[in-house]
Amino acid sequence: MDRIENIGYGEDLPYDVIRLTEFLRDGVPEVGFIESTLGGLSGRRCLELCSGTGRLAVRLAEGGGDVWAIDGSRTMMRFMRKRIDALKSPLGDRLHVTRGDICLVPYPPQMDIVILADGALGYLLDACSMESVLRKCSHSLKREGVLLAHLFNPQVRRRRDRADQGVWTCSVYGDNSGLAVVQRRRTTAEAGGILKTEYWETFIADGVTVRETSRVMRYRLPKSEEVLERAQHFGFRLTATYGGFDMSPVGEGLDTILVMKRDP
Numbered sequence: 119m120d121r122i123e124n125i126g127y128g129e130d131l132p133y134d135v136i137r138l139t140e141f142l143r144d145g146v147p148e149v150g151f152i153e154s155t156l157g158g159l160s161g162r163r164c165l166e167l168c169s170g171t172g173r174l175a176v177r178l179a180e181g182g183g184d185v186w187a188i189d190g191s192r193t194m195m196r197f198m199r200k201r202i203d204a205l206k207s208p209l210g211d212r213l214h215v216t217r218g219d220i221c222l223v224p225y226p227p228q229m230d231i232v233i234l235a236d237g238a239l240g241y242l243l244d245a246c247s248m249e250s251v252l253r254k255c256s257h258s259l260k261r262e263g264v265l266l267a268h269l270f271n272p273q274v275r276r277r278r279d280r281a282d283q284g285v286w287t288c289s290v291y292g293d294n295s296g297l298a299v300v301q302r303r304r305t306t307a308e309a310g311g312i313l314k315t316e317y318w319e320t321f322i323a324d325g326v327t328v329r330e331t332s333r334v335m336r337y338r339l340p341k342s343e344e345v346l347e348r349a350q351h352f353g354f355r356l357t358a359t360y361g362g363f364d365m366s367p368v369g370e371g372l373d374t375i376l377v378m379k380r381d382p
């Protein structure tokens with residue numbers, strides 16, 4: 119499956135998104151949350167959409183879950199493969215990975231949980247994509263199966279992305295491989311609540327520029343009301359809302375974790 123239609127940034131990702139997902143986020147707070155929501159992981163059928171480098175999917179499989187992971191990015195898949203190869207105990211056939219667009223590829227049946235972690239719904243830029251994904255989630259889940267959606271806090275995100283100012287920001291990244299990346303980016307607000315970030319990246323090795331890229335990434339910050347209203351059309355009901363994976367109550371400045379169940 120080579121064609122990604124509904125990905126907010128074309129075929130691949132800017133360096134900082136990969137870096138943030140892969141290198142900076144050690145914790146996987148979702149695991150304990152999912153374990154207690156499902157009453158254990160062993161033998162539970164879990165589907166993670168937009169699974170990136172497998173930060174969560176691999177941990178769920180290590181915990182005994184039977185896990186399916188879908189993501190559209192070649193680079194993220196490569197990192198996931200490295201992560202799997204580095205494991206001390208092999209996962210056997212507990213992790214099934216598909217590269218493809220979550221709006222287009224089929225989902226496996228009889229899932230106990232479908233997970234949209236790390237603001238994944240925000241990559242679906244229009245109502246039609248979100249509905250197609252929610253419909254597929256509903257078909258994929260068992261009766262009473264759980265749909266878990268992590269939504270970023272819009273105020274915090276907008277401030278961070280400087281959507282109002284539209285200023286250019288510059289960052290320099292380095293990693294152990296000796297590669298340095300100079301990145302300029304600017305986020306502006308577009309119609310329909312879409313945030314557009316333009317990226318210009320220069321990759322430097324041993325003082326020599328090896329690659330220059332420019333990318334555009336689009337993202338939305340869906341509100342919980344919107345997600346719930348659409349999810350209801352596909353037979354979901356809200357069972358809990360939290361302000362974090364520590365099960366804290368929803369509060370100002372916090373993200374929202376929606377726990378929904380498919381009707382019996």
Ligand SMILES: C[S@@+](CC[C@H](N)C(=O)[O-])C[C@H]1O[C@@H](n2cnc3c(N)ncnc32)[C@H](O)[C@@H]1O
Nearest residue numbers: 124125168169170173189190191219220236241
């Ligand atoms: C910030 S990463 C999050 C990774 C992962 N969920 C985590 O929590 O570590 C977002 C991921 O969404 C994927 N993505 C975005 N839109 C997608 C789509 N329409 N189909 C498949 N993957 C998509 C990207 O390729 C990227 O790997």
